[in-house]
Structures are given as C-alpha cells and as structure tokens.
Amino acid sequence: MTSSGPQPLARPIRVVIADDQAAVREGLALLLDTVPGLSVVGQAPDGLAAVAAVAETAPDVVLMDLNMPRCDGIEATARILAGHPGTRVVVLTTYADDDSILKALQAGALGYLTKDATRADIERAVKAAAAGQAVLDPAVQRRLLAAASAGAALSAPSSPSAAAEAPEVPAGAADGREELTAREAEVLKLIAGGLSNREIARALFIGDATVKTHINRVFTKTGSRDRAQAVHYAYTHGYADPHPTRAAD
Structure with missing residues (x-):
C-alpha cells in the first residue's frame, strides 16, 4: 500500500531548535527526542546562533522562533537558506499576524506553526518539511490565503x-x-x-x-x-x- 504522507528519510531527521526562551527550547528538544525518526542536533538562543548551528550541524530542519535578539527569525531564515538551501525552516512562534506570516514565507520558511501546536502537529510539520512539503497552522493558512488572494486577485x-x-x-x-x-x-x-x-x-x-x-x-x-x-x-x-x-x- 502506498502512503499518502511524507516519505521518511532513511536516517533520522536532524533538527535544530532556535528560540530565545530556554524553557521553550529545552522543552521542545525533550519532546522531539521522544519522536521516532527525529534527532535534535543543536539548539540556538538567537538568530545568529541559529545560523551558526546550521553551519556546524547541517540539519534537515530548523524549528525557528521569530522574535529573538541579535537577529530575528525572519532574517535568520533568509541567511540560513542563502547558505544552506537544502535546509528546511519551520516557524514555531506566538505570532500569527499577516505581516509575520508573509515575511517568514518570503524569507523561505516552508512551514508555519503557532506555539499552541500539539506534539503531533510539530512532528507532522518537521517530517513534512524534511520531505519538501509545507504544513501551515490552519489559522495561519486562512490568513495567508486571504492576504494572498487580495494581493493577487488580478x-x-x-x-x-x-x-x-x-x-x-x-x-x-x-x-x-x-x-x-x-x-x-x-x-x-x-x-x-x-x-x-x-x-x-x-x-x-x-x-x-x-x-x-x-x-x-x-x-x-x-x-x-x-x-x-x-x-x-x-x-x-x-x-x-x-x-x-x-x-x-
């Protein structure tokens, strides 16, 4: 039987977590390390550290917060993808306003979740991103499509x-x-x-x-x-x- 979901990599999916809140960052690391097929290979407290962690660990996916010191998640996403186009970025943030969503996607993020996402939501988004597929929070998706439709109606x-x-x-x-x-x-x-x-x-x-x-x-x-x-x-x-x-x- 052929699965309709993302096809897993032959090895564990390597993940870097970027969030300026240590409790959130470490909690996500503990959570993802319990998911079969995922391996957290790095953590970063800000955008510049995220860029450095990607260069050092060559992850498949970065879970990226947006509001971070020194370099925010949008700029960090753009820098990561410019230097490492094979890495996928999934935004995980408290912000779901049109400006944040569109800027993150324009920077190259492939997924966008809010921090009320469940463990299953995050697992699905990371695995989908590793397979080159997009997963957006339903509320984010509605806002994005409304904005895109308004901007591209003609x-x-x-x-x-x-x-x-x-x-x-x-x-x-x-x-x-x-x-x-x-x-x-x-x-x-x-x-x-x-x-x-x-x-x-x-x-x-x-x-x-x-x-x-x-x-x-x-x-x-x-x-x-x-x-x-x-x-x-x-x-x-x-x-x-x-x-x-x-x-x-």
Missing part, C-alpha cells in the same frame, strides 16, 4: 475552481513570468497540498510522465528550483487550497 486564480473557469487570467504576469495554464495551476495546487507525482497522476487521471512534464513547466514558469519553492510560490500567489486534505463537498 494575477492568479484564488480558488481551485477559478483556475478552470478563467484560464485566460495571466498567473504571475505581475512579476513578468509566463502565465500558468489551467492544468499547470491545478498541478501546482496539488503540489502545495503535499501530493506526490503518483498521487497527482491519480487525482487528474493522467500518466506519470505527463505529471513530470507539467511539474517541470510549473518550476520553469514560477522560477522554482524544487517542490519546496513551488509550494512557497503557491501560497504567496493564491494557488494553495485552504483545505488540501479535505475531500470535495
């Missing part, structure tokens, strides 16, 4: 049905990129929903080779190097489905 469809009904609307025209076709927009939504190539093929009733062709075109048109960047593009341009795991009504 350049991208704001819902799955809009892509099929109005394929002539030029996606990405505002930043000079070639528009996505209706099918490419649909594929991008499914990528953002965490589906694998095979799952996309099944959902759209097309072949695996056709899916790869569409994904390559999506990467080219959105300027994405990989699925993680495509997911980021989907969320910041209004393509992501607000309920990617929910069956259609």
